[in-house]
Amino acid sequence: MQSQTEYGYNSKIEGDIVLTTVDAALAWFRANSVWPMPMGLACCAIELMAVGASRFDISRFGSEVMRFSPRQSDCMIVAGTVTYKMAGSLKRIYDQMAEPKWVIAMGACASTGGMYRSYATLQGVDNIVPVDVYVSGCPPRPEAVLDALMKIQEKIKKEPVLHDLVAFKQLAGK
Amino acid sequence: MTALESANQIKARFGDLVSEPAEFRGEITLKIANAEKIFDVCSFAKSIGFDYLVDITSIDNYGEYPRWTVLYHLRAIGNGTDFRLKIDVSEEKSEIPSVLPIWRTANWHEREIYDMMGIRFRGHPDLRRILMWEGYPHHPLRKDFPLAGKPTDLPGVAFTRVTPMEGGPFVTVAGGKDAIDREPRVRTPED
Numbered sequence: 001m002q003s004q005t006e007y008g009y010n011s012k013i014e015g016d017i018v019l020t021t022v023d024a025a026l027a028w029f030r031a032n033s034v035w036p037m038p039m040g041l042a043c044c045a046i047e048l049m050a051v052g053a054s055r056f057d058i059s060r061f062g063s064e065v066m067r068f069s070p071r072q073s074d075c076m077i078v079a080g081t082v083t084y085k086m087a088g089s090l091k092r093i094y095d096q097m098a099e100p101k102w103v104i105a106m107g108a109c110a111s112t113g114g115m116y117r118s119y120a121t122l123q124g125v126d127n128i129v130p131v132d133v134y135v136s137g138c139p140p141r142p143e144a145v146l147d148a149l150m151k152i153q154e155k156i157k158k159e160p161v162l163h164d165l166v167a168f169k170q171l172a173g174k
Numbered sequence: 175m176t177a178l179e180s181a182n183q184i185k186a187r188f189g190d191l192v193s194e195p196a197e198f199r200g201e202i203t204l205k206i207a208n209a210e211k212i213f214d215v216c217s218f219a220k221s222i223g224f225d226y227l228v229d230i231t232s233i234d235n236y237g238e239y240p241r242w243t244v245l246y247h248l249r250a251i252g253n254g255t256d257f258r259l260k261i262d263v264s265e266e267k268s269e270i271p272s273v274l275p276i277w278r279t280a281n282w283h284e285r286e287i288y289d290m291m292g293i294r295f296r297g298h299p300d301l302r303r304i305l306m307w308e309g310y311p312h313h314p315l316r317k318d319f320p321l322a323g324k325p326t327d328l329p330g331v332a333f334t335r336v337t338p339m340e341g342g343p344f345v346t347v348a349g350g351k352d353a354i355d356r357e358p359r360v361r362t363p364e365d
Contacts, residue, residue, distance in 0.1 A: 117340075
């Protein structure tokens with residue numbers, strides 16, 4: 001006996017229409033495809049690797065595509081101690097990232113300089129780039145990094161997308 | 175051959191230039207009277223088997239004369255013995271011969287001392303800073319350099335600001351009976 005089951009998209013069950021605004025849809029796309037720029041500078045970077053590996057699995061949040069090119073990434077995760085010598089390069093990489101972009105300061109060192117109160121260490125990466133989420137810990141647990149990522153997602157979902165684009169087009173047209 | 179025998183061999187070769195081998199906790203140190211002769215002493219040390227330059231370190235005897243002490247830690251891989259060579263350098267001179275032709279590893283050691291302490295090495299082919307950036311005006315490991323740093327600015331390259339110490343530095347004291355005792359705390363030098 002032949003089966004009558006349809007295995008594809010079933011319009012009778014799932015319907016034809018999704019009601020939303022374009023803005024909300026675009027924000028949803030953005031929030032679930034945040035490609036990180038892993039700025040691994042110290043031991044926090046090891047923990048960041050754990051976030052990417054199977055046990056914690058950052059790909060559950062659409063962020064498994066660690067991009068080592070600033071042109072392709074959306075969210076810089078500053079994982080580790082930022083020295084003054086590195087600060088210039090970090091700022092340059094941030095400037096090269098395309099808008100829209102976000103920054104997570106992962107751990108005590110990236111947030112405040114941590115235990116390195118010395119002549120060589122930048123006392124918090126927010127001195128040179130705008131930080132969206134700070135993660136406490138030395139180093140933070142992988143769950144904490146995922147929590148930070150979820151907070152970024154919530155933030156992205158609230159940000160207007162189309163409204164800004166229209167305003168930008170109008171501005172560019174003038 | 176033990177380290178002491180090697181040290182005596184060097185003493186026999188150079189005479190008054192080299193002090194009697196000083197032994198402390200099983201480690202031998204030779205003091206070289208003239209810092210300019212360090213290259214010759216090192217060449218001879220290598221010729222009798224000390225083929226590995228473990229490290230070069232420097233000390234700031236701030237407030238005393240001569241201000242700098244430079245130490246060469248040598249090891250003979252062949253028989254596993256090691257000893258130190260010690261030279262004094264005055265602040266006015268702040269220059270000694272490079273031992274890079276003898277051990278190539280001296281390259282980065284000497285650059286680090288130049289960066290952190292400001293002692294120059296004559297004959298070094300590439301005496302640039304190794305940790306701080308080119309153009310940084312201070313030598314941070316000197317005793318008269320504050321731990322919090324000094325403000326500098328090199329536009330487009332790097333800047334530094336004075337670090338807020340918040341009453342620190344905070345130090346742990348070893349051997350505290352519980353976690354409260356061992357917690358890092360402000361400790362003034364008088365304590």
